[in-house]
Amino acid sequence: MNFFYWFRFGLLWLTFAGVTVASAQTVAPVVAASATTVAAKPSASSASATPPAVIAVTAPGVTQALRDVKLSMTVAGRIDGMLVREGARVRKGQVLMYLDRNLEELEVKLLRLLVEDKARIQVESLRPLLESGGVSRKQAEDEELALGAVIAERKTLEASKDRERVELSLAAEAYERRNLRAPFDGVITKVGLRLGESVSPHEPFISMVDTSRVRFMGTVPARTGIKLQVGAMVKIELPIDGQLRSRLAKVVFVSPVTDPSSGLIEVIAEFDNADGSVRPGISGRMSL
DSSP: OHHHHHHHHHHHHHHHHHHHHHHHHHHHHHHHHHHHHHHHHHHHHHHHHSOOOOOOOEEEEEEEEEEEEEEOOSSOEEEEEEOOOTTOEEOTTOEEEEEOOHHHHHHHHHHHHHHHOOOOOOOOOSHHHHHHTSSOHHHHHHHHHHHHHHHHHHHHHHHHHHHHHHHHHHHHHHHHTTEEEOSSSEEEEEEOOOTTOEEOTTOOOEEEEEEEEEEEEEEEEHHHHTTOOTTOEEEEEEEETTEEEEEEEEEEEEOSSOOTTTOEEEEEEEEEOTTOOSOTTOEEEEEO
């Protein structure tokens, strides 16, 4: 009796112990998987919150004066007066030099005297005297004929005056062509000829520059240049007095074509340089 009782008790205990172990083994992986899933969520959130890296684009280039010209004469002659030297600051319209101009000056003076001559033929009709009985009809008719001739001569003289005015203007222009004037405010950078030397037409011998406004010429990759528009503001970095200084410039030109050999696009930006701190010709970089 006792033997069967303990035998049945042992079977029940073994059955209960097996179910408990199996349940524990089934639940544990589920809990572990849940923990793994929960732990993975913060990593996904962190990845989505990280902003993408921003890459700054810089373009190398060089500065140039906005106005840099070489001056020449349109006529030949001998230099009779050199009024400037290298480094001289000049104003627009200022005479820089002049050629021998004595003949042109005398021609202008002569024509001006002819134009300013106020001599006029005074013509009066005798008809009022005829009506008052002061002269005879025959005398009045003769005077009327003479008056017609005088009027025709006067018209000829007036046409001559008009022609003289035109000739005076031509002479004044010929005289002015013997002078070389500054086309804008700037600084003389080179004087190639001296007093007494001869000048040939269209032969540059004086150079001048205006550095109050400077342009930066650089190149950017085609993919960047496509997005760049005229009127956009860019930063120009230049080495000045041993330090890297920046200027804000305005884009005035973006080339519509790409260099096939380099894949670059030319960009030109301008900025003010009233203080003259930037010397045209130095290299720098443009930041977009």
